[in-house]
Amino acid sequence: MTDPALLRDEPFTPAGGSSELVFAGKVWDVRRDTFGYNGDQLVREYVAHTGAVAIVALDADGRVLLIQQYRHPIRHRDWEIPAGLLDVAGEPPEQAARRELAEEADMTAAEWTPLTSVFTTPGGNDEIVHIYLAQHLTRTDGAFDRDGEEADIRVEWVPLADAVTAVLEGRMRNGILAVGVLAAAERLRRAEPGG
Known part of the structure; x- marks a missing residue:
């Protein structure tokens, strides 16, 4: 080839x-x-699988929004990026991403860029996740009700470079987070002069 x-x-x-x-x-x-x-x-x-969306929300200081919540199948409170199912009939993926960012992180974004789409486990499910870069963020007024595993979500703003390092060192193993932060870092690197 x-x-x-x-x-x-x-x-x-x-x-x-x-x-x-x-x-x-x-x-x-x-x-x-x-x-x-x-x-x-x-x-x-x-x-x-219904499919899903995920969001790399990046603020003006180059920090990525990470959430930590309990995931029963792996018995961990893993670090993730905001994400959610494509479970509203006819809803385009970008609109679902906007909805999920509001629901999971109480945020909106003025700029949305498709980063990539990934098959999460092609030998075991047919899930595809569409990952977006969200920038120019604004906090929304009303928080959404959260229960179950979402009731005690931990939210942290982390420098993107630190998130990349944590992925490369195996300290954060969520696949969608890994693909999202690595794709965002590479996209931003390529956008720099001489990148």
Whole structure:
């Protein structure tokens, strides 16, 4: 492969097959697909996900907004960037990102830039997360009600370089946070003169 522009994921739909609902969950379902691939009949189970958005909110001092909350599957209070599900029918991802920033961090942003989109666990679910850079931030008047794991969210403003270092040193392991802060740092570096 000599042309870097050709380096991209390729959509592919196997011929034939079937899909059945194995478990209908409160938020996500589990599906079992049977399909032909390379002459074999394969069966794969996966989480059918609504998709999500995430936000790297960066203030005028170059600090990123991080939140920490309990995540039961990993038994950690991990550091994250504001994020949320694409669970409103017909809502475009950027609008969902605006909504989630307000709901999770009581913030709005005047400038929104798409950073990247990632498949979080392509061997186990079909989730795609659209990550945005939000700048020119303003605090909103009313806080949203938070319960469950969100009731005791910890909010910190951290220099972007410190967040990058924490990711590279393995101290913050949330995948969406890692992709978001690394992508934001690289985007800002490339925007600098000589970057």
